[in-house]
Amino acid sequence: MTRTKSLALALATVSGGLLATGAAQAQDMYKSGVGGLYAGLNYTFMNAELGPYDADVGTLSGKVGVMATPFLGIEARAGFGVDDDTINGVDVSVDNFYGGYATFNLANESPVTPYAVLGFTRVEAEVGSVEDDDSDVSYGIGANMEFAPNLSGNLEYMRYYDDDNVELDGLGVGIQFNF
Numbered sequence: 001m002t003r004t005k006s007l008a009l010a011l012a013t014v015s016g017g018l019l020a021t022g023a024a025q026a027q028d029m030y031k032s033g034v035g036g037l038y039a040g041l042n043y044t045f046m047n048a049e050l051g052p053y054d055a056d057v058g059t060l061s062g063k064v065g066v067m068a069t070p071f072l073g074i075e076a077r078a079g080f081g082v083d084d085d086t087i088n089g090v091d092v093s094v095d096n097f098y099g100g101y102a103t104f105n106l107a108n109e110s111p112v113t114p115y116a117v118l119g120f121t122r123v124e125a126e127v128g129s130v131e132d133d134d135s136d137v138s139y140g141i142g143a144n145m146e147f148a149p150n151l152s153g154n155l156e157y158m159r160y161y162d163d164d165n166v167e168l169d170g171l172g173v174g175i176q177f178n179f
Contacts, residue, residue, distance in 0.1 A: 039064045040154070042174030044079070048092060049167040050127060055092035058083030059170070065103070073103035073115075094168070095124040095131070097160065099138060111146040121160045123168060136161045142172075150178045 040063045048055040061079025068074055078098040085092045101119030117140045124133035142156030154174050161168040 037064070037066050037179045038073075038075075038176055039179070040174050040176035042079075042154070042156070042172040043082075044158075044170040044172035046094060046160070046168060046170040048085075048094070048125070049165075049169075050087075050092070051165045053087045055085040055087055057081055057085050057092060057094050059094055059097070061097070061172075063176075067105075070107040071105050073105060075101050075103065077101065077121075090128040091126070093126045095126060097121055097123045099135075101138070105144075113144045113146075114141070115144065116141050117156070117158065123161050125168075134161070134163065136163050144176060152176045152178070 042061050042063070044059045044061060046057045046059055048057060058081070059079045060082050061077055063075050063077040065073050065075025076099070078096070080096045081094040099119050099121035101117050103115045103117050105113050105115045107113060117138075119138050120135055121138040122133065122135040124131065126132075138158060138160050140156055140158030142154055142158075144152045144154045146152045152175070154172070154176060156170075156172045156174075158170045158172065159167070160170060
């Protein structure tokens with residue numbers, strides 16, 4: 001065999017190996033949800049600090065997102081209040097909220113993936129007959145736990161809103177489906 005034919009055969013073998021490896025990695029990324037879409041539902045136990053008063057309300061929310069890399073997700077969330085509270089005879093409720101967020105995931109080999117989340121949330125709330133809506137920077141931490149290849153649960157703490165003597169924090173539990 002001539003030197004040119006040997007070089008061509010070696011290049012073809014290396015190229016074929018790289019293509020096969022790339023295809024296998026792409027398949028693994030799809031299975032793990034990286035580069036794929038996900039959707040989920042959460043129930044959040046929210047605490048609203050209104051000056052010297054505390055109210056505990058509950059919300060139900062949904063999210064949709066995409067894993068841009070194993071370490072970065074981009075998602076949208078929206079939710080509404082399902083459990084109100086009363087402080088000194090005054091009703092307190094979170095009517096609805098929505099926002100956009102980035103998740104920074106600590107990808108690893110275990111079934112638990114810790115993450116941090118950062119974004120913006122718009123909240124509409126009522127205290128008695130007064131309605132108000134505003135938006136703020138939101139941040140939090142959480143962990144996803146894989147139950148099956150396309151199903152996981154999550155636990156998350158978020159600071160949704162913090163402005164003008166009003167703080168809105170939440171501890172959420174939920175389920176997520178990867179597509």
